[in-house]
Amino acid sequence: MTGYPFKTVFDHWEFIGRGLLVTIEISALSLVLSIALGLLLGVLRVVPSRLVRGLAGAYVEFFRNIPPLVHLFFLFYALPRIGIVFSSFMCGVIGLTMYHAGFVAEILRAGIEAVGRNQMEGGRALGFSYLGTMRHVVMPQAVWVVLPPLGNLFISLVKTSALVATIGAGDLMYEAEILHERTFRIFEVFGFAGLVYMTLSLLLSGVVHRLESYAQVRRQGHVA
Amino acid sequence: MSREWSVFLDSTTWIWLGGGLLVTIRVAAVVVAISLVTGTLLALVRLSRFAALRWMAIAYIDTIRSIPVFLIIMFTFFGLPGIGLEVSAAVSVTIALTIYATALIAEIVRAGIVAVPKGQVEASRTLGLGRVQTFCYVVFPQAMRMMVPPLVGQYIILIKHTSIGAVVGLDELLRRAVILYNGYQNPAQALLVVAVIYFVFLYPLSILSRKLELKDLRAAPSGANEFSLDRLKPVMAGAPVSPVPGR
Numbered sequence: 221m222t223g224y225p226f227k228t229v230f231d232h233w234e235f236i237g238r239g240l241l242v243t244i245e246i247s248a249l250s251l252v253l254s255i256a257l258g259l260l261l262g263v264l265r266v267v268p269s270r271l272v273r274g275l276a277g278a279y280v281e282f283f284r285n286i287p288p289l290v291h292l293f294f295l296f297y298a299l300p301r302i303g304i305v306f307s308s309f310m311c312g313v314i315g316l317t318m319y320h321a322g323f324v325a326e327i328l329r330a331g332i333e334a335v336g337r338n339q340m341e342g343g344r345a346l347g348f349s350y351l352g353t354m355r356h357v358v359m360p361q362a363v364w365v366v367l368p369p370l371g372n373l374f375i376s377l378v379k380t381s382a383l384v385a386t387i388g389a390g391d392l393m394y395e396a397e398i399l400h401e402r403t404f405r406i407f408e409v410f411g412f413a414g415l416v417y418m419t420l421s422l423l424l425s426g427v428v429h430r431l432e433s434y435a436q437v438r439r440q441g442h443v444a
Numbered sequence: 445m446s447r448e449w450s451v452f453l454d455s456t457t458w459i460w461l462g463g464g465l466l467v468t469i470r471v472a473a474v475v476v477a478i479s480l481v482t483g484t485l486l487a488l489v490r491l492s493r494f495a496a497l498r499w500m501a502i503a504y505i506d507t508i509r510s511i512p513v514f515l516i517i518m519f520t521f522f523g524l525p526g527i528g529l530e531v532s533a534a535v536s537v538t539i540a541l542t543i544y545a546t547a548l549i550a551e552i553v554r555a556g557i558v559a560v561p562k563g564q565v566e567a568s569r570t571l572g573l574g575r576v577q578t579f580c581y582v583v584f585p586q587a588m589r590m591m592v593p594p595l596v597g598q599y600i601i602l603i604k605h606t607s608i609g610a611v612v613g614l615d616e617l618l619r620r621a622v623i624l625y626n627g628y629q630n631p632a633q634a635l636l637v638v639a640v641i642y643f644v645f646l647y648p649l650s651i652l653s654r655k656l657e658l659k660d661l662r663a664a665p666s667g668a669n670e671f672s673l674d675r676l677k678p679v680m681a682g683a684p685v686s687p688v689p690g691r
Binding site: 281282284285286287289290293294297298299302356375379381382383384385386389393396397400406407410411414417418420421422425 | 506507509510511512513514515518519522523526600604605607608610611618622625629631632635636638639642643646647650
Protein backbone atom coordinates (compact mmCIF):
# COMPACT_ATOMS: atom_id res chain seq x y z
CA MET A 221 0.00 0.00 0.00
CA THR A 222 1.38 3.33 -1.01
CA GLY A 223 -0.11 6.65 -0.05
CA TYR A 224 -3.24 6.48 2.04
CA PRO A 225 -5.37 3.39 2.74
CA PHE A 226 -7.60 2.27 -0.14
CA LYS A 227 -5.76 4.56 -2.57
CA THR A 228 -6.16 1.95 -5.32
CA VAL A 229 -9.91 1.93 -4.84
CA PHE A 230 -10.22 5.71 -4.78
CA ASP A 231 -8.07 6.00 -7.90
CA HIS A 232 -10.59 3.78 -9.66
CA TRP A 233 -13.64 4.93 -7.74
CA GLU A 234 -15.90 4.50 -10.78
CA PHE A 235 -15.73 0.69 -10.39
CA ILE A 236 -17.12 0.65 -6.87
CA GLY A 237 -19.52 3.50 -7.62
CA ARG A 238 -20.96 1.77 -10.67
CA GLY A 239 -21.20 -1.55 -8.83
CA LEU A 240 -22.87 0.01 -5.81
CA LEU A 241 -25.57 1.54 -8.02
CA VAL A 242 -26.28 -1.82 -9.65
CA THR A 243 -26.37 -3.59 -6.26
CA ILE A 244 -28.88 -1.04 -4.97
CA GLU A 245 -30.99 -1.34 -8.14
CA ILE A 246 -31.02 -5.14 -8.09
CA SER A 247 -31.78 -5.30 -4.36
CA ALA A 248 -34.55 -2.72 -4.50
CA LEU A 249 -36.20 -4.30 -7.54
CA SER A 250 -35.97 -7.81 -6.06
CA LEU A 251 -37.37 -6.57 -2.76
CA VAL A 252 -40.43 -5.01 -4.37
CA LEU A 253 -41.03 -8.01 -6.63
CA SER A 254 -40.49 -10.59 -3.91
CA ILE A 255 -42.88 -8.77 -1.61
CA ALA A 256 -45.48 -8.81 -4.40
CA LEU A 257 -44.93 -12.50 -5.16
CA GLY A 258 -44.61 -13.35 -1.47
CA LEU A 259 -47.84 -11.51 -0.70
CA LEU A 260 -49.62 -13.58 -3.33
CA LEU A 261 -48.09 -16.82 -2.03
CA GLY A 262 -48.70 -15.90 1.60
CA VAL A 263 -52.38 -15.27 0.97
CA LEU A 264 -52.64 -18.43 -1.15
CA ARG A 265 -51.23 -20.41 1.77
CA VAL A 266 -54.12 -19.47 4.04
CA VAL A 267 -57.04 -19.65 1.58
CA PRO A 268 -59.74 -22.27 2.26
CA SER A 269 -58.94 -24.35 -0.88
CA ARG A 270 -56.70 -27.24 0.03
CA LEU A 271 -55.27 -27.65 -3.49
CA VAL A 272 -54.23 -24.00 -3.81
CA ARG A 273 -52.73 -24.10 -0.32
CA GLY A 274 -50.75 -27.19 -1.23
CA LEU A 275 -49.38 -25.72 -4.46
CA ALA A 276 -48.35 -22.47 -2.79
CA GLY A 277 -46.77 -24.46 0.04
CA ALA A 278 -44.85 -26.60 -2.45
CA TYR A 279 -43.46 -23.50 -4.14
CA VAL A 280 -42.42 -21.95 -0.84
CA GLU A 281 -40.75 -25.11 0.47
CA PHE A 282 -39.02 -25.98 -2.79
CA PHE A 283 -37.57 -22.58 -3.56
CA ARG A 284 -36.48 -21.91 0.01
CA ASN A 285 -34.56 -25.14 0.28
CA ILE A 286 -32.25 -24.89 -2.71
CA PRO A 287 -29.23 -22.57 -2.87
CA PRO A 288 -29.86 -19.22 -4.61
CA LEU A 289 -26.88 -19.89 -6.88
CA VAL A 290 -28.82 -22.78 -8.45
CA HIS A 291 -31.66 -20.35 -9.30
CA LEU A 292 -29.23 -17.93 -10.92
CA PHE A 293 -27.44 -20.61 -12.94
CA PHE A 294 -30.75 -22.03 -14.10
CA LEU A 295 -31.99 -18.66 -15.30
CA PHE A 296 -28.72 -17.68 -16.92
CA TYR A 297 -27.46 -20.93 -18.44
CA ALA A 298 -30.50 -23.17 -18.86
CA LEU A 299 -33.33 -20.89 -20.00
CA PRO A 300 -31.54 -19.61 -23.14
CA ARG A 301 -31.51 -23.23 -24.37
CA ILE A 302 -35.27 -23.13 -24.67
CA GLY A 303 -35.23 -19.67 -26.20
CA ILE A 304 -35.87 -17.54 -23.09
CA VAL A 305 -33.03 -15.04 -22.82
CA PHE A 306 -32.79 -12.53 -20.00
CA SER A 307 -29.94 -10.10 -19.44
CA SER A 308 -27.72 -11.02 -16.51
CA PHE A 309 -29.22 -8.09 -14.59
CA MET A 310 -32.74 -9.44 -15.10
CA CYS A 311 -31.57 -12.97 -14.21
CA GLY A 312 -30.26 -11.55 -10.96
CA VAL A 313 -33.53 -9.79 -10.19
CA ILE A 314 -35.69 -12.79 -11.09
CA GLY A 315 -33.45 -15.29 -9.27
CA LEU A 316 -33.30 -13.24 -6.08
CA THR A 317 -37.07 -12.70 -6.29
CA MET A 318 -37.83 -16.40 -6.69
CA TYR A 319 -35.60 -17.26 -3.75
CA HIS A 320 -36.78 -14.55 -1.36
CA ALA A 321 -40.49 -14.67 -2.22
CA GLY A 322 -40.66 -17.97 -0.32
CA PHE A 323 -39.26 -16.32 2.79
CA VAL A 324 -41.61 -13.34 2.41
CA ALA A 325 -44.54 -15.75 2.14
CA GLU A 326 -43.50 -17.51 5.37
CA ILE A 327 -43.14 -14.19 7.20
CA LEU A 328 -46.54 -13.05 5.95
CA ARG A 329 -48.20 -16.31 6.93
CA ALA A 330 -46.74 -16.03 10.42
CA GLY A 331 -48.01 -12.44 10.54
CA ILE A 332 -51.51 -13.38 9.40
CA GLU A 333 -51.63 -16.23 11.90
CA ALA A 334 -50.41 -13.91 14.66
CA VAL A 335 -53.44 -11.68 14.11
CA GLY A 336 -55.60 -14.59 15.14
CA ARG A 337 -58.66 -16.39 13.82
CA ASN A 338 -61.02 -14.24 15.89
CA GLN A 339 -60.37 -11.20 13.74
CA MET A 340 -61.17 -13.17 10.58
CA GLU A 341 -64.30 -14.69 12.14
CA GLY A 342 -65.38 -11.30 13.46
CA GLY A 343 -64.95 -9.71 10.04
CA ARG A 344 -66.85 -12.52 8.32
CA ALA A 345 -69.64 -12.33 10.89
CA LEU A 346 -70.01 -8.62 10.18
CA GLY A 347 -70.64 -9.44 6.54
CA PHE A 348 -67.25 -8.79 4.96
CA SER A 349 -66.21 -11.18 2.19
CA TYR A 350 -63.11 -13.33 2.70
CA LEU A 351 -60.93 -10.97 0.67
CA GLY A 352 -62.60 -7.93 2.23
CA THR A 353 -61.77 -9.19 5.71
CA MET A 354 -58.20 -9.88 4.59
CA ARG A 355 -57.88 -6.42 3.09
CA HIS A 356 -59.60 -4.31 5.75
CA VAL A 357 -59.23 -6.27 8.99
CA VAL A 358 -56.39 -8.80 8.97
CA MET A 359 -53.76 -7.14 6.76
CA PRO A 360 -53.70 -3.73 8.48
CA GLN A 361 -52.86 -5.53 11.72
CA ALA A 362 -50.48 -8.05 10.19
CA VAL A 363 -48.42 -5.28 8.56
CA TRP A 364 -46.99 -4.25 11.90
CA VAL A 365 -46.07 -7.81 12.80
CA VAL A 366 -44.29 -8.49 9.53
CA LEU A 367 -42.40 -5.23 8.95
CA PRO A 368 -39.38 -5.92 11.22
CA PRO A 369 -38.73 -9.45 9.89
CA LEU A 370 -39.19 -8.13 6.34
CA GLY A 371 -36.56 -5.52 7.07
CA ASN A 372 -34.17 -8.22 8.25
CA LEU A 373 -34.92 -10.21 5.10
CA PHE A 374 -34.03 -7.17 3.02
CA ILE A 375 -30.64 -6.93 4.74
CA SER A 376 -29.97 -10.56 3.88
CA LEU A 377 -31.23 -9.93 0.33
CA VAL A 378 -28.66 -7.17 -0.16
CA LYS A 379 -25.95 -9.57 0.99
CA THR A 380 -27.24 -12.42 -1.17
CA SER A 381 -27.29 -10.07 -4.15
CA ALA A 382 -23.48 -10.38 -4.20
CA LEU A 383 -24.06 -13.77 -5.86
CA VAL A 384 -25.28 -12.15 -9.08
CA ALA A 385 -21.62 -11.32 -9.71
CA THR A 386 -21.22 -14.98 -10.75
CA ILE A 387 -23.40 -14.40 -13.80
CA GLY A 388 -21.76 -11.07 -14.57
CA ALA A 389 -24.54 -8.71 -13.57
CA GLY A 390 -22.11 -5.88 -12.88
CA ASP A 391 -22.94 -5.39 -9.20
CA LEU A 392 -20.58 -4.25 -6.44
CA MET A 393 -19.04 -7.71 -5.99
CA TYR A 394 -18.53 -8.08 -9.74
CA GLU A 395 -16.83 -4.71 -10.08
CA ALA A 396 -14.65 -5.52 -7.06
CA GLU A 397 -13.57 -8.74 -8.77
CA ILE A 398 -12.72 -6.83 -11.96
CA LEU A 399 -10.76 -4.25 -10.02
CA HIS A 400 -8.98 -7.04 -8.17
CA GLU A 401 -8.03 -8.70 -11.42
CA ARG A 402 -6.63 -5.41 -12.72
CA THR A 403 -4.71 -4.33 -9.64
CA PHE A 404 -4.15 -7.53 -7.61
CA ARG A 405 -4.75 -5.56 -4.42
CA ILE A 406 -6.84 -8.19 -2.65
CA PHE A 407 -7.09 -6.65 0.78
CA GLU A 408 -7.70 -3.11 -0.39
CA VAL A 409 -10.30 -3.96 -3.01
CA PHE A 410 -12.28 -6.64 -1.20
CA GLY A 411 -11.76 -4.86 2.10
CA PHE A 412 -13.30 -1.72 0.68
CA ALA A 413 -16.15 -3.67 -0.92
CA GLY A 414 -16.72 -5.22 2.51
CA LEU A 415 -16.86 -1.77 4.09
CA VAL A 416 -19.44 -0.66 1.52
CA TYR A 417 -21.60 -3.74 2.18
CA MET A 418 -21.21 -3.14 5.92
CA THR A 419 -22.35 0.45 5.58
CA LEU A 420 -25.38 -0.67 3.59
CA SER A 421 -26.26 -3.37 6.14
CA LEU A 422 -25.75 -1.12 9.15
CA LEU A 423 -27.84 1.68 7.62
CA LEU A 424 -30.62 -0.78 6.90
CA SER A 425 -30.44 -2.39 10.33
CA GLY A 426 -30.77 1.09 11.83
CA VAL A 427 -34.00 1.48 9.87
CA VAL A 428 -35.16 -1.97 11.02
CA HIS A 429 -34.53 -1.02 14.65
CA ARG A 430 -36.66 2.09 14.23
CA LEU A 431 -39.37 0.01 12.59
CA GLU A 432 -39.22 -2.52 15.41
CA SER A 433 -39.84 0.03 18.14
CA TYR A 434 -42.52 1.78 16.10
CA ALA A 435 -44.19 -1.56 15.28
CA GLN A 436 -44.25 -2.46 18.96
CA VAL A 437 -46.17 0.72 19.77
CA ARG A 438 -48.58 0.12 16.91
CA ARG A 439 -49.16 -3.51 17.90
CA GLN A 440 -49.91 -2.65 21.47
CA GLY A 441 -52.23 0.06 20.21
CA HIS A 442 -54.11 -2.56 18.24
CA VAL A 443 -54.23 -5.12 21.00
CA ALA A 444 -55.69 -2.70 23.51
CA MET B 445 -35.79 -40.28 -24.49
CA SER B 446 -33.45 -37.47 -25.38
CA ARG B 447 -29.80 -37.55 -24.48
CA GLU B 448 -30.30 -34.66 -22.05
CA TRP B 449 -32.31 -36.81 -19.70
CA SER B 450 -30.88 -40.23 -20.47
CA VAL B 451 -27.53 -39.43 -18.86
CA PHE B 452 -29.40 -39.62 -15.56
CA LEU B 453 -30.17 -43.28 -16.22
CA ASP B 454 -26.45 -43.93 -16.14
CA SER B 455 -25.10 -44.93 -12.75
CA THR B 456 -21.79 -43.11 -13.32
CA THR B 457 -23.70 -39.81 -13.43
CA TRP B 458 -25.09 -40.52 -9.98
CA ILE B 459 -21.70 -41.60 -8.66
CA TRP B 460 -20.31 -38.32 -10.02
CA LEU B 461 -23.03 -36.20 -8.41
CA GLY B 462 -23.00 -38.31 -5.24
CA GLY B 463 -19.27 -37.64 -4.88
CA GLY B 464 -20.06 -33.93 -5.10
CA LEU B 465 -22.76 -34.24 -2.47
CA LEU B 466 -20.26 -36.01 -0.20
CA VAL B 467 -17.86 -33.07 -0.55
CA THR B 468 -20.72 -30.67 0.25
CA ILE B 469 -21.60 -32.70 3.34
CA ARG B 470 -17.99 -33.05 4.41
CA VAL B 471 -17.24 -29.34 4.17
CA ALA B 472 -20.48 -28.49 5.97
CA ALA B 473 -19.78 -31.06 8.71
CA VAL B 474 -16.27 -29.75 9.36
CA VAL B 475 -17.58 -26.18 9.51
CA VAL B 476 -20.37 -27.24 11.88
CA ALA B 477 -17.94 -29.05 14.19
CA ILE B 478 -15.42 -26.19 14.36
CA SER B 479 -17.90 -23.34 14.48
CA LEU B 480 -19.89 -24.90 17.34
CA VAL B 481 -16.75 -24.68 19.49
CA THR B 482 -15.51 -21.31 18.24
CA GLY B 483 -19.04 -19.86 18.28
CA THR B 484 -19.59 -20.91 21.88
CA LEU B 485 -16.22 -19.46 22.89
CA LEU B 486 -17.02 -16.21 21.08
CA ALA B 487 -20.41 -16.05 22.82
CA LEU B 488 -18.62 -16.37 26.17
CA VAL B 489 -16.26 -13.56 25.19
CA ARG B 490 -19.30 -11.53 24.10
CA LEU B 491 -20.77 -12.02 27.61
CA SER B 492 -17.46 -11.40 29.36
CA ARG B 493 -17.13 -9.11 32.37
CA PHE B 494 -14.43 -7.10 30.63
CA ALA B 495 -15.76 -4.36 28.38
CA ALA B 496 -12.74 -4.46 26.03
CA LEU B 497 -13.24 -8.17 25.28
CA ARG B 498 -16.97 -7.64 24.88
CA TRP B 499 -16.46 -4.86 22.35
CA MET B 500 -14.00 -6.91 20.35
CA ALA B 501 -16.50 -9.75 20.12
CA ILE B 502 -19.28 -7.35 19.11
CA ALA B 503 -17.06 -5.80 16.45
CA TYR B 504 -16.24 -9.23 15.01
CA ILE B 505 -19.85 -10.45 15.06
CA ASP B 506 -21.33 -7.29 13.55
CA THR B 507 -18.67 -7.03 10.85
CA ILE B 508 -19.04 -10.61 9.71
CA ARG B 509 -22.83 -10.53 9.86
CA SER B 510 -23.03 -7.44 7.68
CA ILE B 511 -20.94 -8.61 4.71
CA PRO B 512 -21.85 -11.22 2.10
CA VAL B 513 -20.52 -14.77 2.55
CA PHE B 514 -19.38 -14.64 -1.07
CA LEU B 515 -17.07 -11.78 -0.15
CA ILE B 516 -15.56 -13.75 2.74
CA ILE B 517 -15.01 -16.71 0.42
CA MET B 518 -13.27 -14.49 -2.16
CA PHE B 519 -11.25 -12.92 0.63
CA THR B 520 -9.87 -16.23 1.90
CA PHE B 521 -9.52 -17.72 -1.59
CA PHE B 522 -7.35 -14.87 -2.87
CA GLY B 523 -6.16 -13.54 0.47
CA LEU B 524 -4.64 -16.66 2.03
CA PRO B 525 -2.24 -17.22 -0.89
CA GLY B 526 -1.59 -13.46 -0.72
CA ILE B 527 -0.11 -13.82 2.75
CA GLY B 528 1.86 -16.89 1.74
CA LEU B 529 -0.58 -19.66 2.69
CA GLU B 530 -1.10 -21.87 -0.35
CA VAL B 531 -4.23 -23.86 0.47
CA SER B 532 -6.73 -25.82 -1.59
CA ALA B 533 -10.16 -24.43 -2.51
CA ALA B 534 -11.72 -26.82 0.01
CA VAL B 535 -9.63 -25.45 2.86
CA SER B 536 -10.16 -21.81 1.94
CA VAL B 537 -13.93 -22.29 1.62
CA THR B 538 -13.99 -24.18 4.92
CA ILE B 539 -12.09 -21.35 6.61
CA ALA B 540 -14.39 -18.71 5.09
CA LEU B 541 -17.56 -20.51 6.14
CA THR B 542 -16.14 -21.11 9.63
CA ILE B 543 -15.36 -17.40 10.00
CA TYR B 544 -18.93 -16.68 8.98
CA ALA B 545 -20.66 -19.40 11.01
CA THR B 546 -18.71 -18.53 14.16
CA ALA B 547 -20.28 -15.07 14.26
CA LEU B 548 -23.82 -16.33 13.67
CA ILE B 549 -23.55 -19.21 16.12
CA ALA B 550 -22.09 -16.89 18.76
CA GLU B 551 -25.29 -14.84 18.55
CA ILE B 552 -27.49 -17.94 18.83
CA VAL B 553 -25.53 -19.26 21.82
CA ARG B 554 -25.60 -15.85 23.48
CA ALA B 555 -29.36 -15.59 23.03
CA GLY B 556 -29.72 -19.07 24.55
CA ILE B 557 -27.57 -18.23 27.58
CA VAL B 558 -29.26 -14.88 28.17
CA ALA B 559 -32.68 -16.55 28.01
CA VAL B 560 -31.92 -18.72 31.06
CA PRO B 561 -33.59 -16.94 34.01
CA LYS B 562 -31.27 -15.19 36.43
CA GLY B 563 -32.84 -17.09 39.31
CA GLN B 564 -31.18 -20.25 38.04
CA VAL B 565 -27.72 -18.72 38.46
CA GLU B 566 -28.58 -17.26 41.85
CA ALA B 567 -30.01 -20.56 43.09
CA SER B 568 -27.04 -22.62 42.00
CA ARG B 569 -24.58 -20.07 43.41
CA THR B 570 -26.50 -20.22 46.69
CA LEU B 571 -26.22 -24.00 46.63
CA GLY B 572 -22.45 -23.54 46.62
CA LEU B 573 -21.57 -24.23 42.99
CA GLY B 574 -18.72 -22.19 41.57
CA ARG B 575 -19.06 -19.86 38.59
CA VAL B 576 -17.74 -22.42 36.14
CA GLN B 577 -19.81 -25.22 37.65
CA THR B 578 -22.93 -23.05 37.53
CA PHE B 579 -22.31 -22.40 33.86
CA CYS B 580 -21.51 -26.00 32.93
CA TYR B 581 -24.15 -27.82 34.95
CA VAL B 582 -27.00 -25.32 35.28
CA VAL B 583 -26.97 -22.57 32.68
CA PHE B 584 -25.55 -24.27 29.59
CA PRO B 585 -27.74 -27.41 29.57
CA GLN B 586 -30.84 -25.24 29.72
CA ALA B 587 -29.49 -22.80 27.14
CA MET B 588 -28.74 -25.71 24.83
CA ARG B 589 -32.42 -26.65 24.57
CA MET B 590 -33.29 -23.18 23.36
CA MET B 591 -30.36 -23.08 20.94
CA VAL B 592 -31.15 -26.23 18.99
CA PRO B 593 -33.93 -24.99 16.65
CA PRO B 594 -32.11 -21.82 15.49
CA LEU B 595 -28.89 -23.83 15.16
CA VAL B 596 -30.53 -26.32 12.81
CA GLY B 597 -31.91 -23.38 10.80
CA GLN B 598 -28.45 -21.85 10.64
CA TYR B 599 -26.93 -25.08 9.38
CA ILE B 600 -29.48 -25.29 6.58
CA ILE B 601 -28.31 -21.84 5.47
CA LEU B 602 -24.71 -22.99 5.84
CA ILE B 603 -25.22 -26.01 3.58
CA LYS B 604 -26.77 -23.71 0.99
CA HIS B 605 -23.73 -21.44 1.31
CA THR B 606 -21.33 -24.28 0.48
CA SER B 607 -22.65 -24.05 -3.09
CA ILE B 608 -20.88 -20.68 -3.42
CA GLY B 609 -17.67 -22.71 -3.18
CA ALA B 610 -18.40 -23.90 -6.73
CA VAL B 611 -17.44 -20.42 -7.95
CA VAL B 612 -13.89 -20.73 -6.62
CA GLY B 613 -13.54 -24.32 -7.77
CA LEU B 614 -14.57 -26.34 -4.73
CA ASP B 615 -15.40 -29.77 -6.13
CA GLU B 616 -18.89 -29.97 -4.61
CA LEU B 617 -22.37 -30.80 -5.88
CA LEU B 618 -23.12 -27.65 -7.87
CA ARG B 619 -19.66 -27.57 -9.48
CA ARG B 620 -19.98 -31.18 -10.53
CA ALA B 621 -23.37 -30.38 -12.04
CA VAL B 622 -21.79 -27.51 -13.98
CA ILE B 623 -19.07 -29.85 -15.28
CA LEU B 624 -21.74 -32.40 -16.15
CA TYR B 625 -23.88 -30.00 -18.16
CA ASN B 626 -20.88 -28.47 -19.88
CA GLY B 627 -20.17 -31.96 -21.18
CA TYR B 628 -23.70 -33.06 -22.09
CA GLN B 629 -25.06 -29.59 -22.90
CA ASN B 630 -28.08 -30.11 -20.65
CA PRO B 631 -28.01 -27.25 -18.11
CA ALA B 632 -31.78 -27.26 -17.52
CA GLN B 633 -31.93 -30.96 -16.71
CA ALA B 634 -28.71 -31.06 -14.67
CA LEU B 635 -29.63 -28.02 -12.59
CA LEU B 636 -33.14 -29.34 -12.01
CA VAL B 637 -31.74 -32.64 -10.76
CA VAL B 638 -29.29 -30.82 -8.50
CA ALA B 639 -32.07 -28.60 -7.17
CA VAL B 640 -34.06 -31.73 -6.29
CA ILE B 641 -31.00 -33.28 -4.58
CA TYR B 642 -30.52 -30.14 -2.48
CA PHE B 643 -34.23 -30.10 -1.69
CA VAL B 644 -34.38 -33.77 -0.67
CA PHE B 645 -31.38 -33.16 1.53
CA LEU B 646 -32.44 -29.86 3.13
CA TYR B 647 -36.23 -30.18 3.41
CA PRO B 648 -36.14 -32.82 6.18
CA LEU B 649 -33.77 -30.55 8.10
CA SER B 650 -36.12 -27.60 7.79
CA ILE B 651 -39.05 -29.74 8.95
CA LEU B 652 -36.92 -30.85 11.90
CA SER B 653 -36.11 -27.26 12.76
CA ARG B 654 -39.78 -26.28 12.69
CA LYS B 655 -40.83 -29.31 14.76
CA LEU B 656 -38.22 -28.51 17.39
CA GLU B 657 -39.44 -24.92 17.54
CA LEU B 658 -43.04 -26.00 18.07
CA LYS B 659 -41.99 -28.55 20.68
CA ASP B 660 -40.10 -25.87 22.54
CA LEU B 661 -43.13 -23.60 22.52
CA ARG B 662 -45.26 -26.36 23.96
CA ALA B 663 -42.68 -27.43 26.52
CA ALA B 664 -42.24 -23.95 27.91
CA PRO B 665 -45.56 -22.09 27.78
CA SER B 666 -44.55 -19.29 30.12
CA GLY B 667 -41.07 -19.92 31.46
CA ALA B 668 -40.87 -23.57 32.53
CA ASN B 669 -38.19 -22.61 34.98
CA GLU B 670 -40.29 -20.22 36.94
CA PHE B 671 -41.98 -21.33 40.07
CA SER B 672 -45.64 -21.89 39.43
CA LEU B 673 -48.51 -22.93 41.62
CA ASP B 674 -49.40 -25.62 39.10
CA ARG B 675 -46.37 -27.57 40.19
CA LEU B 676 -47.75 -27.71 43.70
CA LYS B 677 -51.10 -29.15 42.65
CA PRO B 678 -49.94 -32.80 42.64
CA VAL B 679 -48.39 -32.22 46.08
CA MET B 680 -51.67 -30.99 47.41
CA ALA B 681 -53.35 -34.01 45.84
CA GLY B 682 -50.86 -36.25 47.66
CA ALA B 683 -48.94 -37.42 44.58
CA PRO B 684 -45.18 -38.00 44.75
CA VAL B 685 -43.16 -35.19 43.20
CA SER B 686 -40.11 -35.83 41.11
CA PRO B 687 -37.16 -33.82 42.41
CA VAL B 688 -36.38 -32.45 38.96
CA PRO B 689 -39.25 -30.31 37.69
CA GLY B 690 -40.60 -31.17 34.32
CA ARG B 691 -39.06 -34.64 34.03
